[in-house]
Amino acid sequence: MLEVQNLTKKIDGKTIVKDISFSLHEGEILGFVGPNGAGKTTTLRMLACCTLPSSGTATLDGSDLIKNGMAVRRNIGYLPEVPPLYEYMKVITYLKTIARLKGIPKNSVAEAVDEVIEKCFIHKMAVREIGKLSKGYRQRVGLAQAILGKPRLLLLDEPTSGLDPGQISEMREIIRTAATKSMVIFSTHILQEIQNLCHRIVLIKNGALQYQGRLDQYGLADDGITHLALRLQGETEIIEGVLSNPDHHTTFRLEKNSNVPADIKATVQFPENPDTQTAILKELLNNNIRVLEVSPLAKDLEQTILDFMRSE
Amino acid sequence: MLNIYRKELFNYFWSPIAYIVVPVFLLISGYFFSFSLYYLKLATMSNAFHNMSILLLLLVPVITMRLIAEEKNSGTLELLFSMPVSIGSLLFGKFLAAVTLLVIMLAGSLIFIVPLIVHAQPDFGPILTGYLGIFLIGTCYISIGLFVSSLTENQIVAALGTTAILILFWFIRYIGNFEALQFINLPFEFISTSTHQGDFVRGLINFSSVVYLLSLSALFYGLAWLRVHLLRTG
Numbered sequence: 001m002l003e004v005q006n007l008t009k010k011i012d013g014k015t016i017v018k019d020i021s022f023s024l025h026e027g028e029i030l031g032f033v034g035p036n037g038a039g040k041t042t043t044l045r046m047l048a049c050c051t052l053p054s055s056g057t058a059t060l061d062g063s064d065l066i067k068n069g070m071a072v073r074r075n076i077g078y079l080p081e082v083p084p085l086y087e088y089m090k091v092i093t094y095l096k097t098i099a100r101l102k103g104i105p106k107n108s109v110a111e112a113v114d115e116v117i118e119k120c121f122i123h124k125m126a127v128r129e130i131g132k133l134s135k136g137y138r139q140r141v142g143l144a145q146a147i148l149g150k151p152r153l154l155l156l157d158e159p160t161s162g163l164d165p166g167q168i169s170e171m172r173e174i175i176r177t178a179a180t181k182s183m184v185i186f187s188t189h190i191l192q193e194i195q196n197l198c199h200r201i202v203l204i205k206n207g208a209l210q211y212q213g214r215l216d217q218y219g220l221a222d223d224g225i226t227h228l229a230l231r232l233q234g235e236t237e238i239i240e241g242v243l244s245n246p247d248h249h250t251t252f253r254l255e256k257n258s259n260v261p262a263d264i265k266a267t268v269q270f271p272e273n274p275d276t277q278t279a280i281l282k283e284l285l286n287n288n289i290r291v292l293e294v295s296p297l298a299k300d301l302e303q304t305i306l307d308f309m310r311s312e
Numbered sequence: 313m314l315n316i317y318r319k320e321l322f323n324y325f326w327s328p329i330a331y332i333v334v335p336v337f338l339l340i341s342g343y344f345f346s347f348s349l350y351y352l353k354l355a356t357m358s359n360a361f362h363n364m365s366i367l368l369l370l371l372v373p374v375i376t377m378r379l380i381a382e383e384k385n386s387g388t389l390e391l392l393f394s395m396p397v398s399i400g401s402l403l404f405g406k407f408l409a410a411v412t413l414l415v416i417m418l419a420g421s422l423i424f425i426v427p428l429i430v431h432a433q434p435d436f437g438p439i440l441t442g443y444l445g446i447f448l449i450g451t452c453y454i455s456i457g458l459f460v461s462s463l464t465e466n467q468i469v470a471a472l473g474t475t476a477i478l479i480l481f482w483f484i485r486y487i488g489n490f491e492a493l494q495f496i497n498l499p500f501e502f503i504s505t506s507t508h509q510g511d512f513v514r515g516l517i518n519f520s521s522v523v524y525l526l527s528l529s530a531l532f533y534g535l536a537w538l539r540v541h542l543l544r545t546g
Contacts, residue, residue: 100318
């Protein structure tokens with residue numbers, strides 16, 4: 001378990017990170033979210049023992065980050081934003097070097113390296129010089145070094161930035177697999193990543209923690225509004241008439257399917273009340289409107305997070 | 313420490329550094345040695361040692377420029393900081409790798425002794441003390457280079473900065489010759505590395521020279537340690 005308490009970092013008298021506290025349990029993936037300069041990287045660097053906190057502390061499985069730095073370092077895997085690679089080495093030589101530096105026993109180095117090569121899908125590049133690899137492969141090699149030795153805590157700083165969709169998907173899979181044996185903290189700007197990977201998020205801004213908890217609970221704490229996406233077939237005027245019925249207190253938006261003109265997508269919001277939903281659907285059917293699909297609409301998380309990042 | 317040492321040594325022999333520095337050192341010092349032996353008819357190594365010391369002023373910065381600067385520039389220093397590697401092990405591994413390259417260069421120059429034996433009966437005493445002196449001066453240069461490399465991310469800046477400091481230490485003894493600077497009451501003669509090199513070449517193992525050169529090494533090694541420690545603690 002990782003426990004972070006009142007972690008603060010001041011550089012040249014300026015507070016970069018201010019009293020951040022959170023905890024992380026086995027098997028959890030924690031997303032670090034915040035605008036540029038929020039203090040995400042500095043927090044990760046402190047947790048990776050790359051820089052000391054000005055005050056506060058963190059313990060990993062009971063070992064204090066400051067008092068017991070060497071023990072903590074043995075249990076950390078860290079991938080900075082720019083993968084730290086020795087360009088002149090072959091992938092396999094690099095990973096063996098890192099394995100030895102991490103203190104993996106001599107007789108287990110080859111096995112540990114083979115394992116991460118397989119996990120990160122870099123077997124075809126194992127004997128290639130790192131300097132000649134594409135960005136995607138360099139990122140994978142960076143991740144491979146981070147997960148070498150199955151660290152208890154994996155710290156990933158924007159691990160998917162600059163990758164193409166296929167590479168992002170592979171990277172996600174690698175992180176998910178790694179999280180079965182480690183606690184993972186990763187920072188990202190890509191909101192899809194947060195939705196796809198994280199169990200919890202920490203929102204950080206101006207160096208201070210703004211929110212920590214489940215992603216689906218952030219800022220969406222029930223606003224008492226039901227959001228529905230409907231696929232309908234019928235006369236637009238009739239649909240508009242039903243949805244604009246003042247009894248239902250709805251707001252709605254209609255979009256026509258350009259390929260099938262009769263097919264209409266309606267996004268509807270109305271006060272949370274099961275009776276209203278039933279009443280709307282009944283009225284549509286009574287007016288000979290075919291209801292092809294009804295699905296609850298996820299609230300606009302992206303917009304919510306963006307609003308958070310932009311807000312003062 | 314051993315892992316850092318291996319990595320650094322691998323880097324020297326992967327990159328062109330070792331393949332340029334060692335032959336350049338041997339070719340140029342070999343040329344001056346041959347000139348001294350065959351043209352000036354001096355069957356000693358003293359000129360060769362003197363020329364080697366001056367050559368090292370230019371070649372050691374090439375060996376040391378990347379030691380820390382390259383790690384800082386590529387971000388791998390951060391990675392090393394996050395690993396169970398102490399600053400002592402990190403620096404000593406790097407220092408030792410550079411010293412190994414110095415030893416290889418000096419070992420290559422042992423070949424110069426062959427023509428000496430063929431053409432004359434050399435006095436091995438000054439040869440041994442000369443090698444001891446140049447080794448001590450070389451390690452001193454390496455410590456200075458290690459420290460300067462920790463100050464910057466740019467290898468060229470590290471190399472030029474080291475060269476400047478080494479040249480200063482070599483020629484500082486002549487400062488006393490300038491009347492305008494005579495008000496500075498410092499033992500420039502003693503501070504200068506060239507003074508101590510002269511003793512060794514003459515076959516003397518001057519205790520104060522050994523202590524001075526070791527102290528100078530330790531001072532810059534310590535400064536490098538302090539600098540890296542500050543980088544780690546932020």
